[in-house]
Amino acid sequence: MRRRVAVTGLGVVSAIGSAIDTFTESVRCGRSGIAPLQLPVELDLRSRLGAQVAEFRWGTDRDGDVYDRFALMAGAAAEQAIEAAGGITADAAVVTGSCLGGNHFEDASFHQFYAERRSRFHPLTVPRIMENAPASLISMRWGLRGPAYTVSSACASSSHAIGQAYWLVRDGVAEAAVTGGSDATFSPGILKAWEAMRVVSPTGCRPFSADRDGMILGEGAAMLVLEPLDAARARGAAILGEIVGFGMSADASHITQPSGDGAARAMRAALADAGLGPSAIGYVNAHGTGTPANDGVECKAIQQVLGDRVPVSSTKALHGHTLGAAGAIEAVATLVAMRQGFLPATAGVTSVDPDCAGDIIIGEARRAQVECALSNSFAFGGLNAVLVLRRPE
Amino acid sequence: MPDDLTARVIEVIAKTSHKPIEGIQPDSTFEAIGLDSLDGMQILFALEEEFNVSIPDEAARKIRAIPDAVEGIRGLLAARAAEA
Numbered sequence: 001m002r003r004r005v006a007v008t009g010l011g012v013v014s015a016i017g018s019a020i021d022t023f024t025e026s027v028r029c030g031r032s033g034i035a036p037l038q039l040p041v042e043l044d045l046r047s048r049l050g051a052q053v054a055e056f057r058w059g060t061d062r063d064g065d066v067y068d069r070f071a072l073m074a075g076a077a078a079e080q081a082i083e084a085a086g087g088i089t090a091d092a093a094v095v096t097g098s099c100l101g102g103n104h105f106e107d108a109s110f111h112q113f114y115a116e117r118r119s120r121f122h123p124l125t126v127p128r129i130m131e132n133a134p135a136s137l138i139s140m141r142w143g144l145r146g147p148a149y150t151v152s153s154a155c156a157s158s159s160h161a162i163g164q165a166y167w168l169v170r171d172g173v174a175e176a177a178v179t180g181g182s183d184a185t186f187s188p189g190i191l192k193a194w195e196a197m198r199v200v201s202p203t204g205c206r207p208f209s210a211d212r213d214g215m216i217l218g219e220g221a222a223m224l225v226l227e228p229l230d231a232a233r234a235r236g237a238a239i240l241g242e243i244v245g246f247g248m249s250a251d252a253s254h255i256t257q258p259s260g261d262g263a264a265r266a267m268r269a270a271l272a273d274a275g276l277g278p279s280a281i282g283y284v285n286a287h288g289t290g291t292p293a294n295d296g297v298e299c300k301a302i303q304q305v306l307g308d309r310v311p312v313s314s315t316k317a318l319h320g321h322t323l324g325a326a327g328a329i330e331a332v333a334t335l336v337a338m339r340q341g342f343l344p345a346t347a348g349v350t351s352v353d354p355d356c357a358g359d360i361i362i363g364e365a366r367r368a369q370v371e372c373a374l375s376n377s378f379a380f381g382g383l384n385a386v387l388v389l390r391r392p393e
Numbered sequence: 394m395p396d397d398l399t400a401r402v403i404e405v406i407a408k409t410s411h412k413p414i415e416g417i418q419p420d421s422t423f424e425a426i427g428l429d430s431l432d433g434m435q436i437l438f439a440l441e442e443e444f445n446v447s448i449p450d451e452a453a454r455k456i457r458a459i460p461d462a463v464e465g466i467r468g469l470l471a472a473r474a475a476e477a
Contacts, residue, residue: 061411065435120441123434 001172006232006392007241009088009225011080012332013058013073013182014319015051015218020080024336028365030347032318034205034216043188046195047202051218051320052186066124067133068102069184073221073325074134075141078178082142085225086237093174094135094148095165097157097181099324100190101131107187134221138178146174152324155287157181159327159377159385162224163246166387169226180328182221191217197256199291205321206348207288207314208295208356215289218320222328241335242390244372245274251382257293258378263301266384267374271305274372274388278306281388282370283343285334287378288314289321290348296355298378303357311368313361317347327377331387334375338391343368399463401443406459409439422458440466446473 010020015033017023026033033051058076059067067075074096082088105128112118127133132150139148147168151161158181165179185191194200194217201214232239247270251262271278284306286298295314302312315333322329337344342365349362375387399419407414410432417426423433437453440446440462446469448456456462 062431066431120438123438124431 002170003172004229005166005169005226005243006229006239007224007243007335008227008232008237008239009081009083009085010240010332010335011077011084012220012222012329013053013056013076014220014322014329015053016319018053018056018076020084020336023332024340026318027315027333027337027344028340028342030318030345030365032347033218034317034320037186039186041188043191045191047200049201049204049216050186051216053219066127067137068105068128070098070100070102070182070221071133071137073184073219074180074182074223075137077180077182077221077223078138081223081225082178088142088144088178088225089176090143091146091174092144092176092178093146093165093168094138094144095151095161095168095177095179096134096138097151097161097324097327098131098134098183099152099154099157100183100185102129102133103190104184104187105129107189134182144178153383153385154379154381155321155323155326156377156379156383156385157324157327158222159331159375159387160248162243162328162331162387163248163385165226166243166246169228175231176225176227178223178225180221180223181325183219183322183324185217185219185323201290204348205290205317206350207286207290207317207346208299208352208360209349210351210353212290212292212295212353215291215316215321218322220319220322220325220329222325222332224328224331239392241339241392243387244390245270245276245388247271247273247386249384251384253382256380258297259382260297260301262382262384263298263376263378264304266386267301267305267376270374270386270388276372276388280372281306281310281374282368283334283373284310284312285330285373285375286312286314287376288316288346290316294378296353298376299356299358308358311343311359311361311366313344313346315344327375327385327387330377331375331389334373334389338370338373338389341367341369343370398467399459402440402463402466403459405439405443406436406462409435417459419459444470446470
Protein backbone atom coordinates (compact mmCIF):
# COMPACT_ATOMS: atom_id res chain seq x y z
CA MET A 1 0.00 0.00 0.00
CA ARG A 2 1.50 3.36 -0.98
CA ARG A 3 -0.20 6.56 0.03
CA ARG A 4 0.50 10.12 -0.95
CA VAL A 5 1.99 12.06 1.95
CA ALA A 6 0.95 15.61 2.70
CA VAL A 7 2.72 18.19 4.82
CA THR A 8 0.11 19.70 7.14
CA GLY A 9 2.29 21.58 9.63
CA LEU A 10 5.59 23.47 9.58
CA GLY A 11 7.72 25.01 12.30
CA VAL A 12 11.11 26.68 12.33
CA VAL A 13 13.68 28.24 14.64
CA SER A 14 16.45 30.05 12.79
CA ALA A 15 18.60 33.15 12.57
CA ILE A 16 16.17 34.54 9.99
CA GLY A 17 12.96 33.90 11.85
CA SER A 18 11.46 31.61 14.45
CA ALA A 19 7.98 31.56 12.96
CA ILE A 20 7.01 30.41 9.49
CA ASP A 21 5.81 33.80 8.25
CA THR A 22 8.96 35.71 9.30
CA PHE A 23 11.14 32.91 7.96
CA THR A 24 9.32 32.93 4.61
CA GLU A 25 9.67 36.69 4.29
CA SER A 26 13.39 36.49 5.04
CA VAL A 27 13.84 33.81 2.39
CA ARG A 28 11.86 35.84 -0.14
CA CYS A 29 13.78 39.07 0.56
CA GLY A 30 17.15 37.37 0.85
CA ARG A 31 17.65 38.72 4.37
CA SER A 32 20.66 36.98 5.90
CA GLY A 33 21.00 36.16 9.59
CA ILE A 34 24.79 35.83 9.37
CA ALA A 35 26.40 38.32 11.75
CA PRO A 36 29.37 38.73 14.10
CA LEU A 37 29.26 36.02 16.76
CA GLN A 38 27.99 36.86 20.24
CA LEU A 39 29.71 34.41 22.56
CA PRO A 40 29.72 34.21 26.37
CA VAL A 41 33.43 33.32 26.43
CA GLU A 42 36.58 34.76 24.89
CA LEU A 43 37.57 32.56 21.97
CA ASP A 44 40.44 32.84 19.57
CA LEU A 45 38.75 32.19 16.21
CA ARG A 46 39.69 32.99 12.63
CA SER A 47 36.07 33.22 11.60
CA ARG A 48 33.88 35.33 13.86
CA LEU A 49 30.67 35.05 11.84
CA GLY A 50 27.65 32.85 12.42
CA ALA A 51 23.89 32.63 12.00
CA GLN A 52 22.77 32.63 15.62
CA VAL A 53 19.23 32.63 16.94
CA ALA A 54 19.08 35.74 19.11
CA GLU A 55 17.26 35.54 22.46
CA PHE A 56 15.93 32.05 21.98
CA ARG A 57 13.67 30.90 24.79
CA TRP A 58 11.18 28.05 24.88
CA GLY A 59 9.70 25.82 27.55
CA THR A 60 9.55 25.94 31.34
CA ASP A 61 12.39 26.23 33.86
CA ARG A 62 12.12 22.45 34.27
CA ASP A 63 12.55 21.97 30.51
CA GLY A 64 15.74 24.00 30.77
CA ASP A 65 17.01 21.61 33.48
CA VAL A 66 16.41 18.51 31.38
CA TYR A 67 17.05 19.61 27.80
CA ASP A 68 19.92 21.36 26.04
CA ARG A 69 19.44 24.19 23.56
CA PHE A 70 19.17 21.95 20.49
CA ALA A 71 16.31 19.96 22.05
CA LEU A 72 14.44 23.07 23.17
CA MET A 73 14.72 24.45 19.61
CA ALA A 74 13.28 21.19 18.29
CA GLY A 75 10.43 21.49 20.80
CA ALA A 76 9.68 25.03 19.71
CA ALA A 77 9.61 24.05 16.03
CA ALA A 78 7.49 20.97 16.73
CA GLU A 79 5.02 23.07 18.70
CA GLN A 80 4.57 25.43 15.76
CA ALA A 81 4.14 22.55 13.32
CA ILE A 82 1.67 20.60 15.47
CA GLU A 83 -0.37 23.73 16.18
CA ALA A 84 -0.45 24.54 12.47
CA ALA A 85 -1.64 21.00 11.74
CA GLY A 86 -4.37 21.35 14.35
CA GLY A 87 -3.05 18.52 16.51
CA ILE A 88 -1.50 15.10 15.95
CA THR A 89 -2.67 11.53 16.45
CA ALA A 90 -1.17 9.62 19.41
CA ASP A 91 0.21 6.86 17.18
CA ALA A 92 2.28 9.31 15.11
CA ALA A 93 5.92 8.51 14.46
CA VAL A 94 8.67 10.88 15.57
CA VAL A 95 11.89 10.89 13.54
CA THR A 96 14.39 13.64 14.27
CA GLY A 97 17.90 14.38 13.06
CA SER A 98 20.86 15.85 14.90
CA CYS A 99 24.57 15.97 14.28
CA LEU A 100 25.87 17.37 17.57
CA GLY A 101 23.31 16.57 20.25
CA GLY A 102 23.49 18.45 23.54
CA ASN A 103 26.94 19.90 22.95
CA HIS A 104 26.43 23.07 25.04
CA PHE A 105 25.93 21.09 28.25
CA GLU A 106 28.51 18.53 27.18
CA ASP A 107 31.14 21.18 26.55
CA ALA A 108 30.39 22.91 29.88
CA SER A 109 30.37 19.61 31.82
CA PHE A 110 33.70 18.49 30.43
CA HIS A 111 35.22 21.90 31.06
CA GLN A 112 34.15 21.67 34.70
CA PHE A 113 35.55 18.16 34.96
CA TYR A 114 38.88 18.58 33.20
CA ALA A 115 39.70 22.24 33.69
CA GLU A 116 38.04 23.06 37.00
CA ARG A 117 38.54 19.57 38.43
CA ARG A 118 34.96 19.36 39.65
CA SER A 119 34.18 15.69 39.68
CA ARG A 120 30.47 15.96 40.43
CA PHE A 121 28.42 15.86 37.22
CA HIS A 122 24.84 17.10 36.98
CA PRO A 123 22.55 14.05 37.27
CA LEU A 124 20.80 14.88 34.02
CA THR A 125 23.98 15.14 31.96
CA VAL A 126 23.17 12.02 29.93
CA PRO A 127 19.62 13.04 28.87
CA ARG A 128 20.88 16.55 28.12
CA ILE A 129 23.62 15.32 25.81
CA MET A 130 21.90 12.45 23.97
CA GLU A 131 21.15 13.13 20.32
CA ASN A 132 17.68 11.63 20.69
CA ALA A 133 16.48 14.14 23.30
CA PRO A 134 14.29 15.97 20.75
CA ALA A 135 12.49 12.79 19.74
CA SER A 136 11.87 11.98 23.40
CA LEU A 137 10.77 15.54 24.20
CA ILE A 138 8.30 15.63 21.31
CA SER A 139 6.97 12.17 22.08
CA MET A 140 6.43 13.01 25.77
CA ARG A 141 5.06 16.52 25.29
CA TRP A 142 2.39 15.45 22.79
CA GLY A 143 1.82 11.89 24.01
CA LEU A 144 3.06 10.27 20.80
CA ARG A 145 3.51 6.52 21.03
CA GLY A 146 4.41 5.44 17.50
CA PRO A 147 7.87 4.59 16.11
CA ALA A 148 10.29 7.19 17.45
CA TYR A 149 14.02 7.56 16.89
CA THR A 150 16.81 9.88 15.86
CA VAL A 151 19.05 9.81 12.83
CA SER A 152 22.58 11.13 12.87
CA SER A 153 24.35 11.57 9.53
CA ALA A 154 26.17 14.87 9.90
CA CYS A 155 24.84 17.50 7.49
CA ALA A 156 22.24 15.11 6.05
CA SER A 157 20.71 14.07 9.39
CA SER A 158 17.35 15.77 9.08
CA SER A 159 16.99 14.95 5.38
CA HIS A 160 17.46 11.31 6.26
CA ALA A 161 15.02 11.75 9.15
CA ILE A 162 12.32 13.31 6.98
CA GLY A 163 12.85 10.68 4.30
CA GLN A 164 12.45 7.87 6.80
CA ALA A 165 9.32 9.46 8.30
CA TYR A 166 7.92 9.92 4.78
CA TRP A 167 8.38 6.22 4.05
CA LEU A 168 6.75 5.23 7.37
CA VAL A 169 3.62 7.21 6.50
CA ARG A 170 3.64 6.33 2.81
CA ASP A 171 3.85 2.62 3.54
CA GLY A 172 1.22 2.63 6.28
CA VAL A 173 3.58 1.92 9.18
CA ALA A 174 2.52 5.20 10.79
CA GLU A 175 -0.62 7.27 10.40
CA ALA A 176 1.27 10.51 10.83
CA ALA A 177 4.72 11.75 11.68
CA VAL A 178 6.49 14.67 13.30
CA THR A 179 9.87 14.93 11.64
CA GLY A 180 12.78 17.29 11.13
CA GLY A 181 15.96 18.19 12.93
CA SER A 182 17.88 20.56 15.15
CA ASP A 183 21.40 21.56 16.09
CA ALA A 184 22.82 24.27 18.34
CA THR A 185 26.28 24.73 16.91
CA PHE A 186 27.78 27.60 18.86
CA SER A 187 29.58 25.97 21.75
CA PRO A 188 33.32 26.70 22.13
CA GLY A 189 34.56 23.16 21.42
CA ILE A 190 32.42 22.78 18.32
CA LEU A 191 33.51 26.16 16.94
CA LYS A 192 37.17 25.27 17.39
CA ALA A 193 36.67 21.84 15.83
CA TRP A 194 35.03 23.25 12.72
CA GLU A 195 37.67 25.95 12.38
CA ALA A 196 40.36 23.28 12.45
CA MET A 197 39.02 21.73 9.25
CA ARG A 198 39.72 24.98 7.40
CA VAL A 199 36.30 24.99 5.76
CA VAL A 200 34.75 27.90 7.67
CA SER A 201 34.93 31.27 5.93
CA PRO A 202 36.31 34.32 7.72
CA THR A 203 34.45 36.60 5.31
CA GLY A 204 30.97 35.22 4.64
CA CYS A 205 28.88 32.59 2.88
CA ARG A 206 28.81 32.96 -0.91
CA PRO A 207 27.61 29.69 -2.46
CA PHE A 208 28.57 29.19 -6.14
CA SER A 209 30.52 32.46 -6.11
CA ALA A 210 33.92 32.62 -7.83
CA ASP A 211 35.38 34.10 -4.62
CA ARG A 212 33.68 31.71 -2.19
CA ASP A 213 35.99 30.71 0.62
CA GLY A 214 34.01 28.54 2.98
CA MET A 215 30.84 27.92 4.93
CA ILE A 216 29.31 29.77 7.87
CA LEU A 217 27.74 27.80 10.70
CA GLY A 218 24.14 28.36 11.76
CA GLU A 219 21.89 26.96 14.46
CA GLY A 220 18.21 26.16 14.59
CA ALA A 221 15.48 23.63 14.06
CA ALA A 222 12.67 22.80 11.69
CA MET A 223 9.82 20.33 12.00
CA LEU A 224 7.16 19.04 9.63
CA VAL A 225 3.91 17.22 10.33
CA LEU A 226 3.24 14.52 7.75
CA GLU A 227 0.04 12.57 7.20
CA PRO A 228 -1.66 10.68 4.37
CA LEU A 229 -2.99 13.19 1.83
CA ASP A 230 -6.42 11.57 1.76
CA ALA A 231 -6.81 11.72 5.53
CA ALA A 232 -5.59 15.34 5.60
CA ARG A 233 -8.15 16.34 2.97
CA ALA A 234 -10.91 14.42 4.69
CA ARG A 235 -10.42 16.40 7.89
CA GLY A 236 -10.13 19.71 6.06
CA ALA A 237 -6.48 20.31 6.95
CA ALA A 238 -4.53 22.96 5.09
CA ILE A 239 -2.13 21.17 2.74
CA LEU A 240 1.22 22.97 2.78
CA GLY A 241 2.91 20.67 0.29
CA GLU A 242 3.71 17.06 -0.37
CA ILE A 243 6.71 14.81 -0.05
CA VAL A 244 6.83 12.66 -3.15
CA GLY A 245 10.25 10.99 -3.06
CA PHE A 246 13.39 10.29 -1.10
CA GLY A 247 16.76 9.01 -2.29
CA MET A 248 20.02 8.13 -0.59
CA SER A 249 23.54 7.11 -1.51
CA ALA A 250 27.06 6.92 -0.13
CA ASP A 251 30.13 8.31 -1.89
CA ALA A 252 32.46 5.59 -0.57
CA SER A 253 35.17 8.09 -1.31
CA HIS A 254 36.53 10.63 1.22
CA ILE A 255 35.73 11.54 4.81
CA THR A 256 35.27 15.24 4.01
CA GLN A 257 35.51 15.81 0.23
CA PRO A 258 32.31 15.11 -1.72
CA SER A 259 32.25 13.00 -4.86
CA GLY A 260 29.85 14.16 -7.52
CA ASP A 261 29.07 10.58 -8.38
CA GLY A 262 27.48 9.96 -4.98
CA ALA A 263 25.41 13.14 -5.24
CA ALA A 264 24.18 12.19 -8.71
CA ARG A 265 23.21 8.71 -7.56
CA ALA A 266 21.25 10.10 -4.61
CA MET A 267 19.35 12.50 -6.89
CA ARG A 268 18.59 9.68 -9.32
CA ALA A 269 17.42 7.48 -6.46
CA ALA A 270 15.11 10.25 -5.26
CA LEU A 271 13.60 10.67 -8.73
CA ALA A 272 13.12 6.92 -9.04
CA ASP A 273 11.45 6.78 -5.64
CA ALA A 274 9.12 9.58 -6.77
CA GLY A 275 8.47 7.92 -10.12
CA LEU A 276 9.47 11.18 -11.82
CA GLY A 277 11.77 12.01 -14.71
CA PRO A 278 14.35 14.82 -14.59
CA SER A 279 12.10 17.19 -16.53
CA ALA A 280 9.55 17.16 -13.69
CA ILE A 281 11.94 19.09 -11.43
CA GLY A 282 11.53 22.87 -11.59
CA TYR A 283 14.00 23.89 -8.86
CA VAL A 284 16.87 22.51 -6.79
CA ASN A 285 17.55 23.76 -3.28
CA ALA A 286 21.21 22.81 -3.26
CA HIS A 287 23.40 21.71 -0.39
CA GLY A 288 25.41 24.74 -1.53
CA THR A 289 27.60 25.34 1.53
CA GLY A 290 29.89 27.95 -0.03
CA THR A 291 32.98 25.79 0.28
CA PRO A 292 35.32 25.51 -2.71
CA ALA A 293 34.97 21.72 -2.47
CA ASN A 294 31.18 21.33 -2.53
CA ASP A 295 29.62 23.79 -4.88
CA GLY A 296 31.35 23.03 -8.19
CA VAL A 297 31.05 19.29 -7.64
CA GLU A 298 27.37 19.62 -6.75
CA CYS A 299 26.58 21.73 -9.82
CA LYS A 300 28.18 19.15 -12.10
CA ALA A 301 26.15 16.40 -10.47
CA ILE A 302 22.94 18.42 -10.88
CA GLN A 303 23.79 18.99 -14.52
CA GLN A 304 24.38 15.29 -15.09
CA VAL A 305 21.04 14.32 -13.61
CA LEU A 306 18.78 17.23 -14.50
CA GLY A 307 20.52 19.10 -17.30
CA ASP A 308 21.74 22.69 -17.14
CA ARG A 309 18.43 24.56 -17.32
CA VAL A 310 16.95 23.75 -13.91
CA PRO A 311 17.10 26.76 -11.54
CA VAL A 312 19.37 26.15 -8.55
CA SER A 313 20.00 28.15 -5.40
CA SER A 314 21.30 27.71 -1.88
CA THR A 315 19.64 29.32 1.14
CA LYS A 316 22.62 28.62 3.42
CA ALA A 317 23.77 32.21 2.84
CA LEU A 318 20.67 33.26 4.81
CA HIS A 319 20.32 30.79 7.70
CA GLY A 320 23.86 29.40 7.70
CA HIS A 321 24.89 25.77 7.64
CA THR A 322 22.78 24.35 10.43
CA LEU A 323 24.33 20.85 10.25
CA GLY A 324 21.78 18.37 11.57
CA ALA A 325 18.95 20.86 11.06
CA ALA A 326 19.99 21.76 7.50
CA GLY A 327 17.89 19.21 5.65
CA ALA A 328 14.77 20.19 7.55
CA ILE A 329 15.26 23.97 7.47
CA GLU A 330 15.96 23.81 3.75
CA ALA A 331 12.99 21.52 3.05
CA VAL A 332 10.83 24.09 4.84
CA ALA A 333 12.38 26.93 2.80
CA THR A 334 11.67 25.01 -0.41
CA LEU A 335 8.08 24.20 0.56
CA VAL A 336 7.16 27.72 1.64
CA ALA A 337 8.76 29.18 -1.48
CA MET A 338 6.89 26.82 -3.80
CA ARG A 339 3.62 27.46 -2.04
CA GLN A 340 4.09 31.23 -2.37
CA GLY A 341 5.18 30.99 -5.99
CA PHE A 342 8.80 32.10 -5.79
CA LEU A 343 12.28 30.55 -5.97
CA PRO A 344 14.82 31.80 -3.41
CA ALA A 345 17.95 33.52 -4.66
CA THR A 346 21.45 32.72 -3.46
CA ALA A 347 22.57 35.66 -1.34
CA GLY A 348 26.10 37.00 -1.18
CA VAL A 349 27.25 35.94 -4.67
CA THR A 350 29.66 38.43 -6.25
CA SER A 351 29.94 36.55 -9.55
CA VAL A 352 28.99 32.97 -10.36
CA ASP A 353 32.02 30.70 -10.65
CA PRO A 354 32.34 29.28 -14.18
CA ASP A 355 32.90 26.00 -12.36
CA CYS A 356 29.31 26.17 -11.14
CA ALA A 357 27.45 25.68 -14.37
CA GLY A 358 23.69 25.91 -14.53
CA ASP A 359 20.92 28.41 -13.87
CA ILE A 360 22.11 29.68 -10.47
CA ILE A 361 19.54 32.11 -9.05
CA ILE A 362 21.23 35.24 -7.71
CA GLY A 363 19.99 38.73 -6.86
CA GLU A 364 16.24 38.81 -6.27
CA ALA A 365 13.99 35.83 -5.62
CA ARG A 366 12.43 34.69 -8.86
CA ARG A 367 8.67 34.51 -9.33
CA ALA A 368 7.84 31.05 -10.61
CA GLN A 369 5.17 28.40 -10.22
CA VAL A 370 7.12 25.21 -9.84
CA GLU A 371 5.47 21.86 -9.31
CA CYS A 372 8.33 19.76 -7.93
CA ALA A 373 11.72 20.50 -6.40
CA LEU A 374 14.71 18.64 -5.05
CA SER A 375 16.30 19.44 -1.69
CA ASN A 376 19.89 18.18 -1.47
CA SER A 377 21.96 17.37 1.61
CA PHE A 378 25.44 15.92 1.14
CA ALA A 379 27.20 15.12 4.38
CA PHE A 380 30.78 14.68 5.52
CA GLY A 381 31.74 11.08 5.15
CA GLY A 382 29.90 10.96 1.83
CA LEU A 383 26.37 10.32 3.09
CA ASN A 384 23.83 11.80 0.70
CA ALA A 385 20.10 12.41 1.07
CA VAL A 386 17.73 14.02 -1.41
CA LEU A 387 14.05 14.85 -0.89
CA VAL A 388 11.55 15.43 -3.69
CA LEU A 389 8.98 18.02 -2.65
CA ARG A 390 5.78 19.08 -4.38
CA ARG A 391 3.73 22.25 -4.20
CA PRO A 392 0.18 21.81 -2.83
CA GLU A 393 -2.35 21.25 -5.58
CA MET B 394 11.99 28.97 63.76
CA PRO B 395 14.12 26.72 61.52
CA ASP B 396 17.84 26.64 62.21
CA ASP B 397 20.38 27.90 59.69
CA LEU B 398 21.00 24.48 58.17
CA THR B 399 17.30 23.86 57.64
CA ALA B 400 16.88 27.29 56.11
CA ARG B 401 19.75 26.68 53.68
CA VAL B 402 18.40 23.25 52.71
CA ILE B 403 14.96 24.70 52.06
CA GLU B 404 16.45 27.47 49.96
CA VAL B 405 18.41 25.01 47.82
CA ILE B 406 15.32 22.85 47.32
CA ALA B 407 13.13 25.81 46.38
CA LYS B 408 15.66 27.12 43.87
CA THR B 409 16.38 23.74 42.30
CA SER B 410 12.73 22.77 41.91
CA HIS B 411 11.59 26.27 40.81
CA LYS B 412 9.02 26.31 43.61
CA PRO B 413 8.13 29.20 45.95
CA ILE B 414 9.99 29.00 49.24
CA GLU B 415 6.82 29.82 51.20
CA GLY B 416 5.37 26.47 50.19
CA ILE B 417 8.17 24.49 51.87
CA GLN B 418 7.99 23.88 55.62
CA PRO B 419 10.72 22.37 57.81
CA ASP B 420 8.63 19.19 58.10
CA SER B 421 7.31 19.00 54.49
CA THR B 422 7.51 15.74 52.56
CA PHE B 423 8.77 15.96 49.00
CA GLU B 424 5.44 14.56 47.83
CA ALA B 425 3.53 17.29 49.64
CA ILE B 426 5.66 19.96 47.96
CA GLY B 427 4.96 18.33 44.57
CA LEU B 428 8.48 17.15 43.80
CA ASP B 429 8.98 14.26 41.40
CA SER B 430 11.95 11.94 40.83
CA LEU B 431 13.70 14.37 38.48
CA ASP B 432 13.46 17.06 41.14
CA GLY B 433 14.82 14.51 43.63
CA MET B 434 17.91 13.78 41.52
CA GLN B 435 18.64 17.45 40.97
CA ILE B 436 18.10 18.32 44.64
CA LEU B 437 20.62 15.69 45.75
CA PHE B 438 23.17 17.18 43.35
CA ALA B 439 22.40 20.73 44.46
CA LEU B 440 22.75 19.80 48.14
CA GLU B 441 26.09 18.06 47.45
CA GLU B 442 27.29 21.21 45.65
CA GLU B 443 26.01 23.58 48.32
CA PHE B 444 27.56 21.73 51.28
CA ASN B 445 30.43 20.04 49.41
CA VAL B 446 29.46 16.59 50.63
CA SER B 447 28.94 13.27 48.93
CA ILE B 448 25.60 11.59 49.55
CA PRO B 449 25.88 7.79 49.15
CA ASP B 450 23.28 6.04 46.96
CA GLU B 451 21.65 4.11 49.84
CA ALA B 452 21.19 7.30 51.84
CA ALA B 453 19.93 9.15 48.77
CA ARG B 454 17.13 6.61 48.29
CA LYS B 455 15.85 7.29 51.82
CA ILE B 456 15.55 11.06 51.51
CA ARG B 457 11.83 11.71 51.13
CA ALA B 458 11.22 14.78 53.27
CA ILE B 459 12.94 17.97 54.44
CA PRO B 460 13.90 16.54 57.86
CA ASP B 461 15.58 13.55 56.10
CA ALA B 462 17.65 15.89 53.96
CA VAL B 463 18.57 18.16 56.88
CA GLU B 464 19.59 15.31 59.17
CA GLY B 465 21.50 13.60 56.39
CA ILE B 466 23.50 16.74 55.61
CA ARG B 467 24.05 17.44 59.31
CA GLY B 468 25.49 13.94 59.71
CA LEU B 469 27.82 14.27 56.72
CA LEU B 470 29.09 17.65 57.90
CA ALA B 471 29.69 16.27 61.38
CA ALA B 472 31.56 13.26 59.98
CA ARG B 473 33.77 15.54 57.93
CA ALA B 474 34.45 17.78 60.95
CA ALA B 475 35.38 14.71 62.98
CA GLU B 476 37.90 13.61 60.35
CA ALA B 477 39.54 17.02 60.18
